[in-house]
Amino acid sequence: MNTLMRWIGIAVVIFIAAPLVIVVPMSFSTAASLQFPPPGYSWGYYQQFFSDPSWLRPAWNSIYIATMNTLLTMALVVPATFALVRHKFWGKSFANLMMMMPMAVPHIVMAVGYYSYFGELKLVHSKLGVILAHSCLSVPITFLVLSANLKGFDLTLERAARSLGATPGQVFRHITLPILKPGLAISALFAFIQSFDETVVAIFISGRNAETLPRKMFDSIREEADPVIAVISTLLFAIVFIGLLTPSLIKLVRRMTGSPQPK
């Protein structure tokens, strides 16, 4: 029974991980189009990606939009989460529902909505438009991660700090914020990835001026199946992987060098 479960588990992991295994070798391919297994290996497409402005511009667009999206989302979600987790007020469950709404509504519906609504506001084909739309889409996941963290936060810690002489502001700065830091970092990371990865809304409203990387990839695969796409996929995967692994790596290095824990 146990061995059977283990093999099923391994099979599922292989099935899920297969796209990654295929994409990474293809990025080093010498073939003129996407082809697996690759006929030969080279860095050619990496060079192409890093030297071609038609790829680099959307890459910078994506980084800029995702960064702005993260800042805006956090500015909205952090206070909202504190209010929704810690306080009781009239209409709270409705507010909770509204926070989760963008997750329930299909992206394509949101995209069509933004397309016509932002058209009126002259926000289509602008970075600001994409940032605003992405922030809305990033709210649910950011809120979920952060509220789970905040619910697990022991309020007696704040009481203890008050009794020890800290004002509410000092409690937030010295106790609440540092303890919630990992949760804040992870929810910000999710907001960033959500925007960086988002395709549907970007296709509808980003236009030429605010073209994001996923949109450019989509256009490219439709037109020519350029293996640069595999390069970008590999780079994105590597970045996210490193991002998720960093905390564990830091811990590991600390343990190995025996240096003291952070303050």
Place this chain on the structure above:
Amino acid sequence: MSAYLRLAGVNKTFGSFTALGHIDLEVEKGEFVTFLGPSGSGKTTTLMVIAGFEQATKGEITVADQSLAHLAPQERNIGIVFQNYALFPHKTAAENVYFPLQMRKVGKKEGMKKAEEMLELVGLAGFAHRLPKELSGGQQQRVALARALVFEPDLLLLDEPLGALDKNLREQMQIEIKRIQKRLGVTTIFVTHDQTEAMSMSDRIVVFSNGAIEQAAAPLDIYHRPATRFVADFIGESNLLEATITDAASGKAQSPVLGEVTCGAEGMPPLTDGQAVTLLIRPEHLKLSREPKEGRQNAQMVIETIVNYGDNAVVIGHAGDQQIRVRVPGADVVILKEGDSCHFSWTADAVFVLDK
């Protein structure tokens, strides 16, 4: 009056629910006072009102004749040890203890030195740079105590601090807390629902029930001269028997179970003839025998259960409808059997009378 902490007519209601009725209490400087009572009796609410986390609906609290009414928790200079210790998980033991000093603008170098001295006092020298999660429950408890004491608070409040510890550690910490409290002379309020803890640690016990103080007195007074039936029942084991006073002058009472009883314990309330009262006899003041004992008052019971504790045992029996508990030395218990009929006896000075 030299009361240091004074609660005058403190009342606390949550909507229509009265958490605290009308609390009057005075605590001397340096005194170790325990709030004892079942959960929901108001002891923790009283503590939270003193700490400033709850506002009293009515009444006044003063420390050294200064009212606390308009002071926020951080302005009250009160050290609190919480039930779950509430150590800051991202700070080391020393940084936790330094925190209240940091808030009082004590420099890092001087403050950390003081923090380490405090940790030494609570027996944690050498653990200063550990994070809370790297410490055992008892050690975390000591850090919490050091943190609550390092800024020389006017009051130390302990909210069921030993609840999470196992029995041996608990007893060790009881002694330790008492030692540190004596050494620093800090006025202390200790909240617990554990009566043995209250007995062994306190200068004075305040018994709470239903949001009111039932009695505030020294541990042995509470034990031997309880003010109410609730206190007699809650503190220690007791036999409580209905009776009517027949002759107040000689302390004679008539009990349906025991027959005529002479009551002669110290410090009884004044009695009047015909008064309905409750008699209190502690289980350790009763003796069991096959035959009635000469020179003692006797009654009969049937043994129902014997609960053995090793060094002693509690024999539970019935006399009529009344349950009788007798504490006997462990060695005596071997000759007793469940279902046996026997005599139990007492002397007049073991019978305390409670106003009904």
